[in-house]
Amino acid sequence: MNASIAQASEDTGPQSGVAVSHRTRPRVVIVGGGFAGIAAARALRRTDADVVVIDRRNHHIFQPLLYQVATAVLSPADIAAPIRQLEASQRNLSVVLAEVAGVNLGDRTIEASVPGVGVRTLGFDFLIVATGMRPSYFGSDQFARHAPALKTLGDAETICARILGALECAATTDDEIERSRQMTFVLVGAGPSGVELAASLAHMVKETLRGNFRRINPSECSIVLLDASSRVLPTFDEALSEKVTRRLTSLGIKVMTGVKVENIDEKGVIAGGTPIPSATVLWTAGVAASPLPKMLGGKTDRAGRALVDPFLNIVGAPDVFVVGDAASIMQGDRPVPGVAQAAIQQGRYAGQLIADQLKGRQVRRPFHYFDKGNMAVVGKNYAILERGSLRTSGFLTWLAWAFVHILALPQLQNRLRVWGQWLWSYVTDQRSSRLIPEPPRLPGAEAKGAS
Ligand SMILES: Cc1cc2nc3c(=O)[nH]c(=O)nc-3n(C[C@H](O)[C@H](O)[C@H](O)COP(=O)(O)OP(=O)(O)OC[C@H]3O[C@@H](n4cnc5c(N)ncnc54)[C@H](O)[C@@H]3O)c2cc1C
Secondary structure, three states: OOHHHHHHOOOEOHHHOOOOOOOOOOEEEEEOOOHHHHHHHHHOOOOOOEEEEEEOOOEEEOHHHHHHHHOOOOOHHHHEEEOOHHHHHOOOEEEEEOEEEEEEOOOOEEEEEEOOOEEEEEEOOEEEEOOOEEEEOOOOHHHHHOOOEOOOHHHHHHHHHHHHHHHHHHHHOOOHHHHHHHOEEEEEOOOHHHHHHHHHHHHHHHHHOOOOOOOOOHHHOEEEEEEOOOOOOOOOOHHHHHHHHHHHHHOOEEEEEOOOEEEEEOOEEEEOOEEEEOOEEEEOOEEEEOOHHHHOOOOEOOOOOEEEOOOOEEOOEEEEEEOHHHEEOEEOOEEOOOOHHHHHHHHHHHHHHHHHHHOOOOOOOOOOOOOOOEEEEOOOOOEEEEEOOEEEEEHHHHHHHHHHHHHHOOOHHHHHHHHHHHHHHHHHOOOOOOOOOOOOOOOOHHHHHHO
């Protein structure tokens, strides 16, 4: 058994049935070490309870900057932090690297698949599910093979390698049609991720790679941003959305809205009946909840998020919380958005509620989301902000965006690294992470090749 899970529990393997509690104090199990899960864990740091954070990854990702890893501005380690670090700063907490694959609310247990060990059962007194979202291809899962989504560090590295690889192919081929296909990038989905990725890619091909290829001119690449809705950034104010469209167009990006994608394959995209030959199609369109909220047995919305009550509990289970992107909750007539600040506030709220309950405080106040505003960045020197009735755009907003994001990074080390990289990129227009990882070499392959 994994050492952490052994320390954290009395628990059992698959054959031994339900866990028998010899716990001396309550246990709070948090599934997910993202924004919401970590905020919940921190809110429980002074509580007389054992807190167990389970994640299938060993690192927390600062997703708002993933697009910069995908476009070679930053390296994966710049925007990630090991979740295990929490054990060093919080004495009542253990971290377990495992994928939770089942929940039994009757027995108050979860089933976790621990790599190299197998399935283990872990009991809980309180459960916080903070498992976030995953990409959704709206039922066309076959698109995933040709159009990677952006959700993990691995996705960002794959996208970066595909972009750089396409340019290398373009520089090598003598076939004009193939060269044009390799130099066409299509992004499906013009929400914040699609807009930010497209603008950063435009800057990369026009500025960073200038003069790097003798046989092609990267600034002649086509970047197409597609969306089925009638405008880019549909969750932002319409006037800001129009400004962003103008900005994208000035960066040389072709914005196509109101266009439905009909097919994506190795040749490219068919959208609105028109084929767009492209070797690099990127999916920035849809998300769906991870499967765990459904396993809780309560109601879920169309995207698979748990419908929670005003205390972020699933109905009828006051000790089971769903927080962050995995939860669906309305505030007034608007849904609480799936953004980092909402996830942090929900995680903190659930952790605090449990801490209060363990201290004997019975009065519960419903969750209230405080909207600090939404931002999106559109390349160098330009960002937009919407906060209540305030709307701003331009260079000062971009500076504010940079400042807010530096401060929000998980560790001081991340802040210093990102600050250094940004300064370097800003001054030189260079990007340090332009690496295409080598495919793994099989033992003996070289010897065979040589013979
Ligand atoms: C590309 C991209 C850009 C974004 N940009 C912004 C932005 O600019 N501003 C903003 O506010 N928000 C942004 N977001 C949204 C923001 O990142 C999310 O709202 C936030 O991450 C939600 O936090 P969470 O804790 O609910 O989920 P996550 O941060 O996704 O964390 C979920 C965790 O659960 C783990 N997990 C999932 N299932 C299991 C399981 N079965 N067992 C064990 N572990 C599991 C995952 O490994 C992960 O660590 C962006 C998201 C993406 C993908």
